[in-house]
Amino acid sequence: MASRVVKGGPALTEYLNAAKSAEPLFGDLQKHVLEKALKPSGRRQDVLHPSEMVKPDWCHLAAFHRLRLEQEPAERKKTNFTRENIFQEGHQTHAKWQRWLAEMGRLAGDWLCHFCGTEFWAETTPDRCTDCSAPAECIEYREVPLNAHPLRIGGKADGYSPHDNALIEIKTLGLGSLRYERPEFLERYMVETDTFGKLPDLTRLWRDFRRPLPSAVRQTQLYMYLGVHFEDLDIDRTVFFYDFKSTQETKSFTATYDESYSEPLIDAAQAIVDCIAADTAPFCNVNGRAGCTSCLEFKETR
Numbered sequence: 640m641a642s643r644v645v646k647g648g649p650a651l652t653e654y655l656n657a658a659k660s661a662e663p664l665f666g667d668l669q670k671h672v673l674e675k676a677l678k679p680s681g682r683r684q685d686v687l688h689p690s691e692m693v694k695p696d697w698c699h700l701a702a703f704h705r706l707r708l709e710q711e712p713a714e715r716k717k718t719n720f721t722r723e724n725i726f727q728e729g730h731q732t733h734a735k736w737q738r739w740l741a742e743m744g745r746l747a748g749d750w751l752c753h754f755c756g757t758e759f760w761a762e763t764t765p766d767r768c769t770d771c772s773a774p775a776e777c778i779e780y781r782e783v784p785l786n787a788h789p790l791r792i793g794g795k796a797d798g799y800s801p802h803d804n805a806l807i808e809i810k811t812l813g814l815g816s817l818r819y820e821r822p823e824f825l826e827r828y829m830v831e832t833d834t835f836g837k838l839p840d841l842t843r844l845w846r847d848f849r850r851p852l853p854s855a856v857r858q859t860q861l862y863m864y865l866g867v868h869f870e871d872l873d874i875d876r877t878v879f880f881y882d883f884k885s886t887q888e889t890k891s892f893t894a895t896y897d898e899s900y901s902e903p904l905i906d907a908a909q910a911i912v913d914c915i916a917a918d919t920a921p922f923c924n925v926n927g928r929a930g931c932t933s934c935l936e937f938k939e940t941r
């Protein structure tokens with residue numbers, strides 16, 4: 640029988656709640672999904688991830704420790720079934736838009752041949768594997784690697800269209816994802832109803848949604864910087880596709896490349912790499928000598 644041991648931590652309560660579900664199959668399914676989520680991600684741990692770098696509370700000292708210990712960001716250990724369901728929905732949405740772009744011949748990036756295991760770059764959808772000539776059915780799109788090796792930054796964009804000089808970002812907008820990622824934005828659209836209490840006015844929310852979320856813009860600006868300076872890609876903008884889960888309506892936005900967004904982050908990454916080379920810890924840039932929640936976590940475990 641498969642091992643059912645899940646290590647303690649924030650996800651344990653959620654796991655135990657799943658076990659209490661009235662329908663055993665549903666309970667088992669939730670446990671299965673949470674076990675999968677808590678397994679090591681396979682994501683490279685010895686690099687700085689653009690998604691963490693663009694957060695306003697990105698702590699350079701915590702990043703320094705994490706790089707040295709090759710630990711996963713704490714973020715990953717906190718999950719529950721709804722959150723995993725949101726992630727999966729996001730993956731499906733990515734696959735749908737990427738397939739449309741690939742059919743148009745407007746999707747470049749890394750492609751993986753499942754037959755021989757080779758990963759190769761192609762500017763348009765390959766009709767066979769460059770290595771073993773396996774047919775297109777064996778080939779899966781693996782997105783756009785964006786790495787700055789000297790700065791130990793590693794990321795991935797959702798797509799790249801050389802024809803448009805554009806990176807592609809695909810976003811799923813739904814009540815669930817907004818609750819996690821932008822609770823303050825959602826709060827603005829809560830209305831008091833006579834019968835049902837407070838409810839979100841989703842029609843108005845979608846109508847007023849006129850630009851990508853600021854965190855998404857910061858992240859894609861960093862992606863564009865990495866693409867231009869370290870991957871030799873021709874990029875002058877990012878095209879966002881937003882897929883609204885409630886109605887299946889969509890919107891597209893454009894962010895023009897502007898290096899000034901990323902320069903401070905690039906400088907910070909250089910400083911962290913220099914500190915690692917010199918074996919000297921940097922100061923916590925979030926809360927000075929006292930330290931912040933991210934870097935204090937490392938203090939306790941050392």
Ligand SMILES: [Zn+2]
Pocket residue numbers: 752753754755756757768769770771772773
């Ligand atoms: Zn192959």
Ligand SMILES: [Zn+2]
Pocket residue numbers: 698699700701923924925926930931932933934935
């Ligand atoms: Zn800190």
